Every structure is written in structure tokens, then in C-alpha cells.
Amino acid sequence: MKDLEPFGSRRRRYHLIVNAVVAAEVTANGRQHLRVVVDGQDYWFAHGVPGIVVDSDPIRVCALPLEVRFATLIPPGERGGGVVEDTRLVVLGSRGSIAVSGSEFVRYGGNTTSFALVVGDETVAFIDAGTGLVAYRSLGLEPASSVHIFLTHYHWDHIQGLSMFGAVWADDGEVVIHGPGGPEQVVTAAIAPPWFPVALAGAGAVRYETVSRPVDIRGLVITPFRVEHPQGAFGYRVDGPSASLAIVTDHEAGTERDASIVESIRGVDFLIHDAQYRPDEIANRRGWGHSTWVDAVVAADAAGAKRLLLTSLDPGSTDRDVDGILRATQERFPEAGIARPGLEVRL
Numbered sequence: 001m002k003d004l005e006p007f008g009s010r011r012r013r014y015h016l017i018v019n020a021v022v023a024a025e026v027t028a029n030g031r032q033h034l035r036v037v038v039d040g041q042d043y044w045f046a047h048g049v050p051g052i053v054v055d056s057d058p059i060r061v062c063a064l065p066l067e068v069r070f071a072t073l074i075p076p077g078e079r080g081g082g083v084v085e086d087t088r089l090v091v092l093g094s095r096g097s098i099a100v101s102g103s104e105f106v107r108y109g110g111n112t113t114s115f116a117l118v119v120g121d122e123t124v125a126f127i128d129a130g131t132g133l134v135a136y137r138s139l140g141l142e143p144a145s146s147v148h149i150f151l152t153h154y155h156w157d158h159i160q161g162l163s164m165f166g167a168v169w170a171d172d173g174e175v176v177i178h179g180p181g182g183p184e185q186v187v188t189a190a191i192a193p194p195w196f197p198v199a200l201a202g203a204g205a206v207r208y209e210t211v212s213r214p215v216d217i218r219g220l221v222i223t224p225f226r227v228e229h230p231q232g233a234f235g236y237r238v239d240g241p242s243a244s245l246a247i248v249t250d251h252e253a254g255t256e257r258d259a260s261i262v263e264s265i266r267g268v269d270f271l272i273h274d275a276q277y278r279p280d281e282i283a284n285r286r287g288w289g290h291s292t293w294v295d296a297v298v299a300a301d302a303a304g305a306k307r308l309l310l311t312s313l314d315p316g317s318t319d320r321d322v323d324g325i326l327r328a329t330q331e332r333f334p335e336a337g338i339a340r341p342g343l344e345v346r347l
């Protein structure tokens, strides 16, 4: 088994080779439990393994051995006492401004901002819909039949993934897009010819909600607050059953708005904060709407956040550059990391 470096997650998630399926069951709440053999030992899994279908008898298996990434393992003895649903945030993309690719951007990823909120085996919401949104599939995340998307603002790097998100074009299910004042007008104008071959207006089962107050999605309370950014933007605080986090992406620190933001994010376990520019380059970029890692540390300290994850990485920052930013940040705030794709925060 290869450990995938779980981060803040109670259950450890693994990269496995499944050799045989022994049994399967579907519980009352529709979740699949699978008993499989891995390296000669029996294990139960909290939810379905991609490639194994349990809605048939006998169980259909595409091929064995089956390679499974990001499997959630229930240790022997823990099953039977009721399985606690894993609630977590998964980073899908954290690049700012524009997507990048290439050998210099492998470890911290090139997709623009998007985060998934997962309850049990369903992705119930996303925060921002940058190009990272479409990465949910490669991370083994399945959107719920009713899925919510909370947009911080409408700059391209935060909405471009919407056009290629299959659920917005599907006839069944529901996608609720939450955004600052008048999301329907802005989003349908952006996803329409000649910028995209098909018009989103009237397509699928998309509903729009203007962001104004806290929303409870399957036990996750998502609270918006204003941040400082050209044309205006929101951050979101997410309070889960066992932990809390705040996302402050695309925010320029150093204005009078900082005090109200600190109040909104006070006491969070995890702060995910904009750190697009280096301290030595911010002077020439005032008014562009972004912060530095120093600003992120100041906000984390002021709010009493336990851990800090840097996001909105500059498209010009290579993996090596980000390594340097992380080292400098950890000297001031040891519990700091980078919001890289696949990283999970348990809520």
C-alpha cells in the first residue's frame, strides 16, 4: 500500500491493488460497503470502489486485480459500530490568474481555484469553479445529484471550469450556483457563444442563488464574508461536524476590510489564504487584489487559525519557487502548507 499523505483526515486513504471482491452490501442510506482482498488480507471499504458495481447479483467487477486510488479504509474492528461519515474538503486547484502546465508545475498543480466539499461518498458542494473543478473525476469524487457551487467572484480563473462540468448540462439532477449579486446574469453571459460553443442559459437543471447569508449543506455551514478584490469578492467560512476552515482566495490585505475578515474567520482550524505575490514584488502590484505569504501569516495569527494553507499561487511560480515560499512561511508559521491538488482537510 502506498500512503497518500493524508492531511487532517481521520481515516487514512490509500492507493491499493484489489485482488478479489469477497462481499458487498448497500446500507439503508444507500452507501456501498465492500469487502475486498488486498494483498491477501480482507478489508472493508467505506464506499464503492470505482470499477466494482454492487447493484447487481453477482457483483460485477470490471477486471482484477484492480488499481484503486484514494480508497477509504475501515480498519478491522471499527466496522459494526456504525460508520461515521467522512466530511472533508479536497483541493482541486489552487493556481491564480491562469492555468499553467509543464514539468515545473507538477507538485503544486496548474489548475485554477476550486475546492470540493465531500460528505461520505458524495461531493455535495464546490467552492469556486476554476479549471480545477473538472479534476474531481481523476480524484475519484462523485458529485451528489443536487450539488452546490459557491463562487467567490466571476474572474475567469474562478468560473472557467463550469463550462466543462457535466452536471450543468445534464437533464437530471440539480446544480445550484451561488454567487455575488446576480449570478445568473453573469454566468450565462460568460458561458455562451462566441466564447463557448453552447449557451448555458436555459440548459440542464441549473438554479442560481445570490450569496447573502449562511447556508447549511448536509451539516456543513457555509458562511460568506466580503474580501478586498477588484469588482468585489467573497470568502467563505465552512463549519463542519468536527472542524472549521476559511477560504480567503483573491484578497488584497492591508485595507480597513482586514479587521472584519479576521472576525469572520476567527478560531478556524484551517485558513486557506491568498499568497500570490512575493513580499518584494507586492509594492508594484497594489490594487491588483492579491496578498503575500506574509499577509497570510498575519491573518492566521490574528484569527488564531491552527493551520495555514497558501493558495492563489502565481502562474509564474514554479514548484521550486513555491518550495521557497513554503520554507519562508514555515519559519514564521510552522503549521503552514500549500493547498495543492488532492490535499484533504477533515471537517
Ligand SMILES: [Zn+2]
Pocket (backbone or CB within 6 Å): 153, 155, 229, 250, 289
Ligand atoms: Zn480575481
